[in-house]
Amino acid sequence: MTNGPTSSMRKSLFVMLIAAAAGSLAACSTLPAYTKPDVAVPAHYAGASATPAPTHGWSVAAPADTAPRGPWWSAFDDAELNSLEARVDVSNQTVKQAVAQLQQARAMVAYQRAGFFPTVTAGASALRYRTSQNVKHTSRAGVTEPDYLVGLNASWEPDLFGRVRDATVGARDEAQATQGDLDAVRLSISADLAADYFDLRALDIQKKLLDDTVTAYAAALKIIEQQFQKGVVDASAVAQAQTQLESTRTQDTDIDVQRAQLQHAIATLIGEPASTFTIAPDTAAVPVPAIPPGLPSQLLERRPDIAAAERRVAEANAQIGEARAAYYPNLTLSASAGLESTFFAPWLTAPSLFWSLGSQIAGTLIDGGRRDAALQGAHAQYDGVVAGYRQTVLVAFQQVEDQLSALNTLASEAQSQQRAASAAERSLQLTTNRFNAGAVSYLDVVTAQTIALTNERTVDQIDARRIDASVQLLKSLGGGWDRAVLTSAENAK
Structure with a gap:
C-alpha cells in the first residue's frame, strides 16, 4: 500500500x-564587473636621487615576487632588536585584537557561503x-x-540572481581587507618598537657623553678650587665651574627619566609589565642602513593599508550587486x-x-522606493571608498617622500654638524690653553665647554633622527610586505 x-x-x-x-x-x-581604481603614480620618488646604493638586509618588493622575505628590521643588524620584534606577534595585545577581528571576518565568509546550501x-x-x-x-x-x-x-x-554569491564575495573581500588591517597593525607596532628601541639607544649614547662630561667638569672644578686656594683665580671662577658641573648633572639625570619612559613603552609593545622589563645600556653607534625605495608603483603592492583599502573597494562593489539582487524574486x-x-x-x-x-x-512589487534608496546608497558608499583608497595612496607617497627628504637633509646636516663639533672641540682646547696661560678668564672656558657639549649632543641627536627616519621609511615602504599574503592567507583557511 x-x-x-x-x-x-x-x-x-x-x-x-x-x-x-x-x-x-x-x-x-548582479555583481558589477570590478576593476581596481586608477591612481596617479609618479615615475620616481623626488627624494630618491640622493639615496645610497642598496646594502644587505632588505630587498625591494615586486608585484610578482613571491619569494619569502626576512623581517624588515634585520636591515639594522641588531640582535637585541630582532629578539624584541619576535615577541610582538606572540604577546602584543593590539595584534591579538586584530587577529581576533580577522577570525571574525573569516567566520562571516563561512556564514555567507552557507546560503548556497x-x-x-x-x-x-x-x-x-x-x-x-x-x-x-x-x-x-x-x-x-x-x-x-x-x-x-x-x-x-x-541563488538564481547571485544574492548569496555577491554577499559571499563581499565577505571574502572584507576578510582580505581585515588581513591587510592586521598586517598594517603589525607593521605599525614593529615600527614603533624599533623607533623606541633606537631612541633608547640614542639616549644611552647621550648618557655616556654626559657622564664623561660630568667627570671632566668635576675634575676641572677641583683644579679651579685648588687655584682659588692659591689665589690664582677669584671666587667667580669657582662659582662658574660649579654652575657648569651642576647644570650638566641635571641634564644627565633627565636622560634617566626619558630612558625609563622608553623602556616602559617597549615593555608594553612586547606585552610585558613595565616593572619586570629592562634593557641593558648599549652605547655602540648605530649605522644608518641604505634603503632602496624601488619604484613608486611597487608601493601599491607592499603597503598593507593600501591593500586593505583596495579590498574594501571590491567589497563595496559586491554590495552594489546585493542591492541589485533585491529587485528580483526569490x-x-x-x-x-x-x-x-x-x-x-x-x-x-x-x-x-x-x-x-x-x-x-x-518578489516585492512596491516598497516605497526602499530598494532604489539602498542601491543609491551602495553606489555612494562605493564612490566614498574609492576616494578613501586614493587618499590612502596619496598619503603613502607623501610619507615616503617625507622620509627620503629627511634622510637626504639629515645626511647633509650630519656632515656639517660634525665639522661644527670638531671646530668647537678645537676652540675649547685653545681657550683652555689660553686660560692656563692667564690670557683669558674662566668664563671663556665655560662658554667654550658649553658650545662644545651642545655641538657634540647635536651630532648624536642628528644621528638618532637619521635612524628614526630610516625606520619610518621602511614602514612607509611597507616593510617588505607582499600583497600576495592576502591570497595565501585566504587559501590557507
Missing part, C-alpha cells in the same frame, strides 16, 4: 532536483489535545486524544516528511508516513 506514495515522492523529488539544477545553471549575477531541521513531539464538545459538525467534539509526530523539514533557496524549494499517529503502537509503521513537496516564488 505504500508503493504509490513512495513512488510519487521519488518522482517529485527527481523533478524538484532537475528544476533546481536548471535554475542554478541559469543563475545570473539547503537548511534541514528535525523535530519530534508527543502531545494530547481535546476538541471542544460545543463544536458542531465534527466527530471529534469532546474527544481527548494523543498525537505522536517526528519529521524532517528541508528548504532551499537557489525562489524557495521545500520538502518535509515524517511519521504521525494518534496511537503510539503503529507510530513507526509505513501507514504513519506523511510528506510534502513544494515551491514558492515571491
Whole structure:
C-alpha cells in the first residue's frame, strides 16, 4: 500500500532536483564587473636621487615576487632588536585584537557561503489535545486524544540572481581587507618598537657623553678650587665651574627619566609589565642602513593599508550587486516528511508516513522606493571608498617622500654638524690653553665647554633622527610586505 506514495515522492523529488539544477545553471549575477581604481603614480620618488646604493638586509618588493622575505628590521643588524620584534606577534595585545577581528571576518565568509546550501531541521513531539464538545459538525467534539509526530523539514533557496554569491564575495573581500588591517597593525607596532628601541639607544649614547662630561667638569672644578686656594683665580671662577658641573648633572639625570619612559613603552609593545622589563645600556653607534625605495608603483603592492583599502573597494562593489539582487524574486524549494499517529503502537509503521513537496516564488512589487534608496546608497558608499583608497595612496607617497627628504637633509646636516663639533672641540682646547696661560678668564672656558657639549649632543641627536627616519621609511615602504599574503592567507583557511 505504500508503493504509490513512495513512488510519487521519488518522482517529485527527481523533478524538484532537475528544476533546481536548471535554475542554478541559469543563475545570473548582479555583481558589477570590478576593476581596481586608477591612481596617479609618479615615475620616481623626488627624494630618491640622493639615496645610497642598496646594502644587505632588505630587498625591494615586486608585484610578482613571491619569494619569502626576512623581517624588515634585520636591515639594522641588531640582535637585541630582532629578539624584541619576535615577541610582538606572540604577546602584543593590539595584534591579538586584530587577529581576533580577522577570525571574525573569516567566520562571516563561512556564514555567507552557507546560503548556497539547503537548511534541514528535525523535530519530534508527543502531545494530547481535546476538541471542544460545543463544536458542531465534527466527530471529534469532546474527544481527548494523543498525537505522536517526528519529521524532517528541508528548504532551499537557489541563488538564481547571485544574492548569496555577491554577499559571499563581499565577505571574502572584507576578510582580505581585515588581513591587510592586521598586517598594517603589525607593521605599525614593529615600527614603533624599533623607533623606541633606537631612541633608547640614542639616549644611552647621550648618557655616556654626559657622564664623561660630568667627570671632566668635576675634575676641572677641583683644579679651579685648588687655584682659588692659591689665589690664582677669584671666587667667580669657582662659582662658574660649579654652575657648569651642576647644570650638566641635571641634564644627565633627565636622560634617566626619558630612558625609563622608553623602556616602559617597549615593555608594553612586547606585552610585558613595565616593572619586570629592562634593557641593558648599549652605547655602540648605530649605522644608518641604505634603503632602496624601488619604484613608486611597487608601493601599491607592499603597503598593507593600501591593500586593505583596495579590498574594501571590491567589497563595496559586491554590495552594489546585493542591492541589485533585491529587485528580483526569490525562489524557495521545500520538502518535509515524517511519521504521525494518534496511537503510539503503529507510530513507526509505513501507514504513519506523511510528506510534502513544494515551491514558492515571491518578489516585492512596491516598497516605497526602499530598494532604489539602498542601491543609491551602495553606489555612494562605493564612490566614498574609492576616494578613501586614493587618499590612502596619496598619503603613502607623501610619507615616503617625507622620509627620503629627511634622510637626504639629515645626511647633509650630519656632515656639517660634525665639522661644527670638531671646530668647537678645537676652540675649547685653545681657550683652555689660553686660560692656563692667564690670557683669558674662566668664563671663556665655560662658554667654550658649553658650545662644545651642545655641538657634540647635536651630532648624536642628528644621528638618532637619521635612524628614526630610516625606520619610518621602511614602514612607509611597507616593510617588505607582499600583497600576495592576502591570497595565501585566504587559501590557507
